[in-house]
Amino acid sequence: MKFVVIGADAAGMSAASRFKRRNPGAEVVVLEKTTDVSYSACGMPYKIAEEEGDLESLIVRKAPVFREKQGIDLRLEHLVTGIDRKGKKVFGTGPGGNFFEESYDTLLIATGGRPAQPELKGLDLPGVVYLKSLDDARLILRVLEERRVKKAAIIGMGYIALEMTEAFLARGIEVALVKKRPHLLPWMHRDLAAVVQEALTRHKVEIHDGVNLEEIREAGADRLEVAGPGFSLTAEMVLVAAGLVPNAELASEAGLALGAGGAIAVDDHFRTSDLFIYAAGDCAEAPHVVTGGKTWVPLALVANRGGWIVADNAGGGDVSFPGIAGTGVFKVLDLEVARSGLTLEEALKAGFDPVETVIKTRSKAHGQKNAGAIHVCLVGDRKSRRLLGAQMVGPEGVAHRINAVAVALAAKMGVHEFSECDLSYAPPFGPVWDPLLTAANQLLKDLE
DSSP states (O other), rough: OOOEEEESSHHHHHHHHHHHHHOSSEEEEOOOOSSSOOOOOOOOHHHHHTOOOOOOBSSSOHHHHHHHHHHHHHHHEEEEEETTTTTTEEEEEEEGOOEEEEEEEEEOOOOOEEOOSSBBTTTTTTEOOOSSSHHHHHHHHHHHHTOOOSSEHHHHHHHHHEEEEOOOOOTOOOEEOOOSSSSSSSSSSSHHHHHHHHHHTTTOOOEEEEOOOOOEEOSSEEEEEEEETTEEEEEEEEOSSSOEEEEOOHHHHHOBBBOOOOOOOOTTOOOOOOTTTTESSBBOOOEEEETSEEEOOOHHHHHHHHHHHHHHHHTTTTOOOOOOOOEEEEEEEEEEEEEOOHHHHHHHHHOOOEEEEEEEEEESSSTTTTOHHHHHHHEEEEOOBBBEEEEEEEESSSSTTHHHHHHHHHTTHHHHHHOOOOOOOOOOTOOOHHHHHHHHHHHHHHHH
């Protein structure tokens, strides 16, 4: 059997490695357009923050290891430009622009995602950067050095934008955040988003939301101007962090169906509309454990787990993916910010009758030093009393607490069931009534 994979990062290499391990006699070919494979993309902002940050240390396993120790035919600088479904072949250009063609019995598309590009003039100017790949991170470090960056403008206010805000501040660089839509973190309850905004303001980060940007233009030697009607700011670097889009064009051009968020449509086995082709990672949709429908949330664990499931099913197995809750966490300055499941607005769109509760409590027990405030927003369904989602912000104890919500959502727990969970207690780690239990008890009252 011949298993061909397009893309050599999380989903692709997880699938290739597992498939070869379970089917040692099979031929496994991986086609990767870049020269980087199997690296921790999520760690890039933290390496950029370090003056002597070693980006190469983020590489989990280098190409020769896959070839020599695992017997995987990993080919770098191979850009797949088309899929011949009838002939069961892929084709494209290899090193030097030479044409190649490769047959397959089973194919996995793991082409990932790419930074969204807002409708702005000047996105191709020197000093305008993105952050998705290791090459992007290498370019950022070069620009920081060559332009001696003192101020960075970031277009966007999502996860990457805020993580990179912290990275730039750690290097003594001023930061201005700019975006078209109103509100910082628009998916977050306003009370919780205000906590994040206050922390940014305290660290002298400029926040310009609701700005109708039109262009980026040169403003002198190694300077750029970000401008729109009645708005202008200058910086040595502009980071575009306006979100992610799935790399689904290859699949679409081959006639495969697309689904949520424009990602490749898949079933719970990660099989596409072609029985011989799978898709996983940031290019593919996934089922949602709360709504039961499909969603597109590009997450590292989903990509790795998807790769495993594809490998098992491509090898003759029958493994289903239970779904995701969209659990995410990020650090910004002295705060941990997390979410899992649905927001109030998302729950309304999904057909629930949602109610949300917001509480503020302590991160540690009464009398403990250095206790901070934890803000929790829980969402539940009035009709079924089911827990639907949560958001949390605080200086500590947030990143791991959100996992309890993720488990509850996967188990389809009711709010009452969740409120009766036996969560741990010790004064240095939290109050006897854990913040999640306090919020759940309040939500029960609000659901009445």
